[in-house]
Amino acid sequence: MKLPDIYGDWRIMAGIVLLLLGSVNWIIGLERTREYSRIIADAAAAPIPNNAYRSFDELEPDNAVLEPFTAEQRRVSYATARMDYYHATFLTGEALMSIGLLSMLAGFITIIQRDARRAIRRVRIQSASRGS
Numbered sequence: 513m514k515l516p517d518i519y520g521d522w523r524i525m526a527g528i529v530l531l532l533l534g535s536v537n538w539i540i541g542l543e544r545t546r547e548y549s550r551i552i553a554d555a556a557a558a559p560i561p562n563n564a565y566r567s568f569d570e571l572e573p574d575n576a577v578l579e580p581f582t583a584e585q586r587r588v589s590y591a592t593a594r595m596d597y598y599h600a601t602f603l604t605g606e607a608l609m610s611i612g613l614l615s616m617l618a619g620f621i622t623i624i625q626r627d628a629r630r631a632i633r634r635v636r637i638q639s640a641s642r643g644s
Contacts, residue, residue: 519624525620527612534608541602548595585639 518524 514517517623521619521623522614523622525619527614527619530608530612530615532612534612535609537601537605538609539605541598541600541605545595545602548591551591552588552595555584555591558584572635576585610621
């Protein structure tokens with residue numbers, strides 16, 4: 513097996529690209545998921561006052577009736593959405609890495625089989641030339 517055999521096989525090259533792309537997605541997704549889950553955990557630890565018990569007449573004129581979230585609830589909602597996005601990125605990275613590894617494995621098996629066939633042919637040719 514020589515270096516041109518390795519970079520000449522499309523399975524190995526595609527596997528390397530998928531492996532690199534997947535590892536970057538995996539690392540970024542993992543770090544960002546952890547970051548946003550910490551934000552959500554910190555917000556869950558702090559009690560949020562619930563103003564839903566007040567009737568419509570008790571609301572102040574400057575209070576927006578149709579705005580259901582407080583600033584903290586909105587921040588947690590955005591953090592949850594971002595965490596979900598980066599969790600999908602993390603899972604996509606895992607899938608890309610798995611596909612890349614399988615592709616590289618198939619490529620290396622193909623190269624090894626090709627090398628073995630060449631070696632067997634070479635041995636047969638040498639033994640045939642000695643026998644004649």
